[in-house]
Amino acid sequence: MKKNISLFLLTSILLVSCNTNSVPVTNSGKLKVVATTTIVADVVSQVGGDLVDVQTLLPIGTDPHSFDPTPQDIAKVADADIVFANGAGLEAFIQHLLSSADAEGKIVEVSEGIVLLAPPEAEGKEQAQNAGDPHTWTDPNNVMLWVQNIESALSSADPSNAEIYASNAAAYDAQLKELDVWIREQIDQIPAENRKIVTDHRLLGYYVEEYGLEQVGAIVPGYSSLSEPSAQELAEIEDAIRALDVKAIFVGNTVNPSLGERIAEDTGTQLISFYTGSLSASDGDAATYLDYLRYNTTVFVNALK
Ligand SMILES: [Zn+2]
Known part of the structure; x- marks a missing residue:
């Protein structure tokens, strides 16, 4: 009995010390951070630098x-000090994951504070609630807000290094601003009548709004890649591609391209691959978020100009 009580006390002490957020550093002295997507992980690494150990959940x-x-x-996730997610409804798995890992208090959604685009086709439907566009990263101006959220979370977890996080964040923010100007210059090369984009699902809303393009449709007409288009929706997108003389269909690196291939064949349009929800491998075209934006922008310009 006495032994049981001591064990109970010891367990309680351990639980209490695990729950305090004051000194969440590892043996190596680094913050242990988990990020959901490769894109979130790269931006967290830019702000955290050598002070954080970033693990990525999604391959x-x-x-x-x-x-x-x-x-x-x-x-x-159970072992991490902070869990960074895109948020905005992108990670359908996140609530279940956090509760399974008893980690609800560790979550930082980097898209917090961004005004989400609402789905035009869902107006008046019940689905419209909490169903804004989660693909906030397609516009680097949104990622400047991510950087602020990440800096703030890292600095509160590790206040003694706050100055370093602030300086990393400022340096990365400057690179994002430079890239924003570059993207504008590139998109300027596309004639106005060709600035019409069709994608595998509706994921480029923030990018097209910022840079003066138009997402005229998507093969899966929603913010998630999960549903299948109906025969009528397929006919509609093919009609739109023909009627608007759309130059290319862009299909992301994380979905099966077969439906896109069929539509491209039916309409005589070119099918072009680009990066959507994931970066490339480290030796690929889009190993970092900055490279991801440069690569995709070049792909759009080459296909549409
Ligand atoms: Zn998506």
């Missing part, structure tokens, strides 16, 4: 809409 090329965490992922 390269994974569709964030359909990801299903493994027991190893739950263990990583």
